[in-house]
Amino acid sequence: MSAQSSLSPQDRRAALRALRQRKLVAFLFVAPLLVFLFLSFVAPIASMLFRSVYEPTVAELIPETLDAMSDWDGEELPDERIMNQFALELKKLANDRTSGRLAGEVNRSLPGTSSVIQSTARRLRAVDDAELSQSGAELLMKANKRWGDVEIWRTIESTGQPYSFTNYLTALDLEQARDGSIQARDGPKIYVDLYTKTLRIALTITLLTLLLGYPLSYFLASLRDSTANLLLVFVLLPFWTSLLVRTTSWIAMLQSGGVVNSILIGLGVINEPLELLYTEFATVIAMTHILLPFMILPLYSVMKGIDPSFMRAAMSMGAKPWAAFLRIYLPMSLPGLSAGALLVFIISVGYYITPALVGGTDGQMISNLIAFHMQQSNNWGLAAALGSILLAVILLLYWTYDRFVGTKSLSFG
Amino acid sequence: MKSKLPAYYTVWHYLNHYGLRLTALLVLMFLMLPILVIIPLSFNAEPFFSFSSGMLALDPQAYSIRWYQEIFTDLRWTLAIQNSFMIGIAAALLATVLGTVAAVGLASDVMPCKRLITALLISPMIVPLIIVAAGMFFFYTRFNLVATYTGLIIAHAALGVPFVIITVTATLSGFDRSLYNAAVGMGASPVRAFWQIVVPLIRPGVISGGLFAFVTSFDEVVVVLFLAGPLQRTIPRQMFSGLREQINPSILAVATLLILVSIALLVTVELLRRRSERIRGEQF
Numbered sequence: 001m002s003a004q005s006s007l008s009p010q011d012r013r014a015a016l017r018a019l020r021q022r023k024l025v026a027f028l029f030v031a032p033l034l035v036f037l038f039l040s041f042v043a044p045i046a047s048m049l050f051r052s053v054y055e056p057t058v059a060e061l062i063p064e065t066l067d068a069m070s071d072w073d074g075e076e077l078p079d080e081r082i083m084n085q086f087a088l089e090l091k092k093l094a095n096d097r098t099s100g101r102l103a104g105e106v107n108r109s110l111p112g113t114s115s116v117i118q119s120t121a122r123r124l125r126a127v128d129d130a131e132l133s134q135s136g137a138e139l140l141m142k143a144n145k146r147w148g149d150v151e152i153w154r155t156i157e158s159t160g161q162p163y164s165f166t167n168y169l170t171a172l173d174l175e176q177a178r179d180g181s182i183q184a185r186d187g188p189k190i191y192v193d194l195y196t197k198t199l200r201i202a203l204t205i206t207l208l209t210l211l212l213g214y215p216l217s218y219f220l221a222s223l224r225d226s227t228a229n230l231l232l233v234f235v236l237l238p239f240w241t242s243l244l245v246r247t248t249s250w251i252a253m254l255q256s257g258g259v260v261n262s263i264l265i266g267l268g269v270i271n272e273p274l275e276l277l278y279t280e281f282a283t284v285i286a287m288t289h290i291l292l293p294f295m296i297l298p299l300y301s302v303m304k305g306i307d308p309s310f311m312r313a314a315m316s317m318g319a320k321p322w323a324a325f326l327r328i329y330l331p332m333s334l335p336g337l338s339a340g341a342l343l344v345f346i347i348s349v350g351y352y353i354t355p356a357l358v359g360g361t362d363g364q365m366i367s368n369l370i371a372f373h374m375q376q377s378n379n380w381g382l383a384a385a386l387g388s389i390l391l392a393v394i395l396l397l398y399w400t401y402d403r404f405v406g407t408k409s410l411s412f413g
Numbered sequence: 414m415k416s417k418l419p420a421y422y423t424v425w426h427y428l429n430h431y432g433l434r435l436t437a438l439l440v441l442m443f444l445m446l447p448i449l450v451i452i453p454l455s456f457n458a459e460p461f462f463s464f465s466s467g468m469l470a471l472d473p474q475a476y477s478i479r480w481y482q483e484i485f486t487d488l489r490w491t492l493a494i495q496n497s498f499m500i501g502i503a504a505a506l507l508a509t510v511l512g513t514v515a516a517v518g519l520a521s522d523v524m525p526c527k528r529l530i531t532a533l534l535i536s537p538m539i540v541p542l543i544i545v546a547a548g549m550f551f552f553y554t555r556f557n558l559v560a561t562y563t564g565l566i567i568a569h570a571a572l573g574v575p576f577v578i579i580t581v582t583a584t585l586s587g588f589d590r591s592l593y594n595a596a597v598g599m600g601a602s603p604v605r606a607f608w609q610i611v612v613p614l615i616r617p618g619v620i621s622g623g624l625f626a627f628v629t630s631f632d633e634v635v636v637v638l639f640l641a642g643p644l645q646r647t648i649p650r651q652m653f654s655g656l657r658e659q660i661n662p663s664i665l666a667v668a669t670l671l672i673l674v675s676i677a678l679l680v681t682v683e684l685l686r687r688r689s690e691r692i693r694g695e696q697f
Contacts, residue, residue, distance in 0.1 A: 019523060023525050030514075030518075076621055231441065242631070243632055370544070387547055391540065
């Protein structure tokens with residue numbers, strides 16, 4: 001403070017200006033990358049998050065009907081005016097060959113309606129517009145008696161809302177009841193169960209890497225540098241080896257005629273080959289192998305900094321080796337342990353490739369379901385909602401990691 | 414070895430000591446064996462992923478290099494190899510240039526919002542690839558970047574950036590700023606001082622950052638699955654479909670070659686690390 005007060009106002013202003021300029025220069029260095037990442041990475045993810053709440057397809061297909069529905073109470077069947085309007089628009093969709101999209105969207109919320117909409121659309125295709133605006137409602141009823149069911153109209157209205165949280169409710173196995181309250185959906189909790197399973201698998205992998213990585217790191221840290229560096233190659237080589245190579249090797253190891261089964265049969269432990277591949281076990285063991293270096297490297301770098309004389313001091317003062325280890329060494333190795341554990345957990349929660357290749361139906365994780373909804377069922381809104389929840393979990397973990405460990409501790413090689 | 418152990422050691426001490434060694438050995442085997450198994454299997458004469466009885470009996474007839482011949486004659490593999498190198502090199506160059514410049518800015522002591530910006534720049538490494546891939550697929554479609562080389566190079570560069578940031582920042586943390594100040598003080602322009610003083614000193618870090626970015630692209634498959642068309646298939650993408658659709662042993666030959674690539678990379682990075690340490694050591 002005293003140094004600052006001794007400056008003249010002009011000097012202070014000049015110093016502040018110089019500081020601002022240096023800040024600006026520093027920022028200008030970072031700016032190109034920020035712009036690049038914003039366009040290539042942040043915006044895509046943001047647009048995906050947006051898609052989870054924004055679904056304009058139905059609103060674009062039948063705008064007039066939805067407009068007419070705005071004062072409908074949803075209790076009884078919509079009046080003739082609304083139905084006529086819908087018949088008109090459905091005919092238009094049929095002629096534009098876009099009625100299938102409407103059918104698909106509505107069917108997603110109310111299964112079984114796709115054929116109702118499609119067959120009706122086909123029958124209305126040749127009907128005159130004037131006739132539709134007069135007696136469209138009758139023609140709908142004649143085409144399919146499901147149009148007399150108020151449920152299908154309610155579904156059309158609700159899927160017509162461009163903004164909704166329906167995808168999130170589905171992703172959490174919830175649904176919105178007619179009175180607006182939110183309740184658990186009937187049937188098995190598909191998505192919540194899969195999230196729980198994903199977290200359970202990730203936790204198992206983290207514990208296994210810890211169980212395998214801790215003694216090895218401890219051993220490596222106790223060696224002379226030259227020996228340790230030599231043995232570290234056996235950790236670094238798998239780390240540098242392609243993920244797909246390692247997944248391939250686990251397929252070769254675990255399949256029914258594979259290395260593990262051959263050895264077990266050769267040793268006489270089993271008579272029939274075990275079903276090891278395409279199970280949850282395969283996912284866990286392959287991912288443990290793939291992520292083990294992420295546990296060993298931070299643990300080793302922390303353990304190398306622990307002075308062995310602390311342990312010797314504790315033992316020379318009468319502590320049993322195990323007591324010395326638990327009370328002296330373990331607490332000192334905690335930073336490496338938490339860094340490794342959080343890193344492994346974060347990476348494994350979002351894993352896709354290995355479960356997809358070795359997991360079969362049992363060993364799938366949440367990422368695989370997101371890919372399924374993206375590529376096979378084409379339910380992009382739900383995929384986006386599931387992805388957003390996963391992203392929220394990861395960011396929370398990353399925030400914890402950054403807070404307690406700091407990204408500085410990330411190093412490779 | 415036994416003679417080195419302290420004389421006061423009891424049976425329990427010995428058990429602990431050798432138990433730890435045994436555990437460490439087993440873990441090292443767990444790390445290495447699955448990789449080593451690939452290499453002999455790639456010379457299998459039969460079209461399977463397992464050791465034939467002939468191979469175990471060391472019968473020369475049971476071994477062949479047919480899978481290696483296949484990858485260098487099959488057009489899908491040769492295209493995939495070309496693509497992997499082309500996309501990987503382009504993405505690594507882009508990531509290295511942008512990442513190095515940004516790391517220099519981040520190393521400045523007056524950088525505003527340093528923590529937040531670092532977290533943002535590192536985030537491509539943290540966000541699950543499936544989310545990145547899905548988001549890019551939606552977004553890149555609008556700019557006609559799906560099924561193009563440009564789209565994949567941009568996507569892979571974004572994924573490689575964190576590695577460049579981390580390695581270059583680590584090199585810069587040992588960088589003595591007064592060298593740059595001295596050059597500027599003696600009349601060099603900031604750009605010239607940057608190129609002639611800063612760049613040579615941080616070069617090992619930059620090169621290993623670039624190598625990491627290359628490996629990230631070279632090994633990446635999730636984004637490729639979503640963004641690439643048939644013409645942009647890379648080695649991992651080809652392996653993925655090979656493992657999924659019908660297990661073809663030419664994958665084992667590719668895998669063996671990739672193991673050789675990773676050994677080469679490991680050696681290079683280690684040499685760079687030593688060089689970087691030496692340069693830093695010379696300053697003090």
